[in-house]
Amino acid sequence: MIDYQNRTASRGTASPLAAELSSVVKRFTNAKGEVFTAVNGLDLRIRRGEVVAFLGPNGAGKTTSIDMLLGLTRPDEGEVRLFGVSPEQAVRAGRVAAVLQSGGLLPDLTVEATVHMLASLHPGADPERCMARANITELRARRVAACSGGEQQRLRFALALLSRPDFLVLDEPTAGMDVVARRDFWAAVREDAARGMTVMFATHYMEEADQFADRVVMINKGAVVADGSASSIRAATSGRTVSAVLSPYEAGLVSRTPGVRSSAVRGERTYFTCTDSDALLRVLVGETQARDIEVAPRSLEEAFMAITENAGRVENAANAQKENV
Numbered sequence: 001m002i003d004y005q006n007r008t009a010s011r012g013t014a015s016p017l018a019a020e021l022s023s024v025v026k027r028f029t030n031a032k033g034e035v036f037t038a039v040n041g042l043d044l045r046i047r048r049g050e051v052v053a054f055l056g057p058n059g060a061g062k063t064t065s066i067d068m069l070l071g072l073t074r075p076d077e078g079e080v081r082l083f084g085v086s087p088e089q090a091v092r093a094g095r096v097a098a099v100l101q102s103g104g105l106l107p108d109l110t111v112e113a114t115v116h117m118l119a120s121l122h123p124g125a126d127p128e129r130c131m132a133r134a135n136i137t138e139l140r141a142r143r144v145a146a147c148s149g150g151e152q153q154r155l156r157f158a159l160a161l162l163s164r165p166d167f168l169v170l171d172e173p174t175a176g177m178d179v180v181a182r183r184d185f186w187a188a189v190r191e192d193a194a195r196g197m198t199v200m201f202a203t204h205y206m207e208e209a210d211q212f213a214d215r216v217v218m219i220n221k222g223a224v225v226a227d228g229s230a231s232s233i234r235a236a237t238s239g240r241t242v243s244a245v246l247s248p249y250e251a252g253l254v255s256r257t258p259g260v261r262s263s264a265v266r267g268e269r270t271y272f273t274c275t276d277s278d279a280l281l282r283v284l285v286g287e288t289q290a291r292d293i294e295v296a297p298r299s300l301e302e303a304f305m306a307i308t309e310n311a312g313r314v315e316n317a318a319n320a321q322k323e324n325v
């Protein structure tokens, strides 16, 4: 069994932070010479032992930020430190490892040969244990090319564990895994996290963030827009979802009730997001034939939509103000 905390202490740096991104900016230039800012002043501190979910819509800058954390690309401005040293130094020392979305595997090798070959680069690595942790022992004789996408992700996970990292960075690690594989994967990650390993993972599965992260960091357009526990983020975006079965005509009338922000039809139900669920309930019960009425707190997904939409509105308002000046 690995004792991450003692091992971390023996590796030196006393920084309580596993990762620190300070005012990080990354720009890309396209073929036409147009400059695009993918990461725009990102500030993020991750304490040792935290399990952090990194959320954001497509193109928000998650992968670019992760690439900078791993030293795969350098920021144009700002600074990235891992355990108080540069990402390159932390990676060289085997303190940080990653499961990325693609690449890094040789299709003609077997699973076992891949793990043993990489293990030879890490003194003290235990390839059999890492295969067991990633639940791929039974796949050992299979060629990588014959593994499914989810199985290849499990193989990448086993490889990431070889250096016994203090910090594991996962970019959409469960993409392509079925429900059982995802559950087993998170059980293995949580076990290592419980022993002190720091974990940061990007995901599009909100329920993974909700269930497995101590902390959720949401980014949009390359900057942090929310940071806290999943429940604190849900609470911060006040509002509830009220749903009921009612006719499209009545749903149209109800959606004009003050405080109703949006409505959507799924199956026979209409879902209203609103700031005043009591007022909406009075209208539904008193003025319509609605039945099977349900009131639910916002899901993390709804909070996420509200936060990213709101960030867009704030930015549009700021731009309009600039144009008017």
Ligand SMILES: Nc1ncnc2c1ncn2[C@@H]1O[C@H](COP(=O)(O)OP(=O)(O)OP(=O)(O)O)[C@@H](O)[C@H]1O
Binding pocket: 028, 029, 030, 036, 038, 056, 057, 058, 059, 060, 061, 062, 063, 064, 065
């Ligand atoms: N090498 C590059 N050259 C030009 N633009 C890039 C490059 N890499 C990323 N981008 C752009 O930067 C933005 C952020 O991309 P990034 O991959 O970091 O987003 P993401 O949050 O990981 O998105 P997704 O959820 O879709 O994976 C996107 O608009 C992307 O097109």
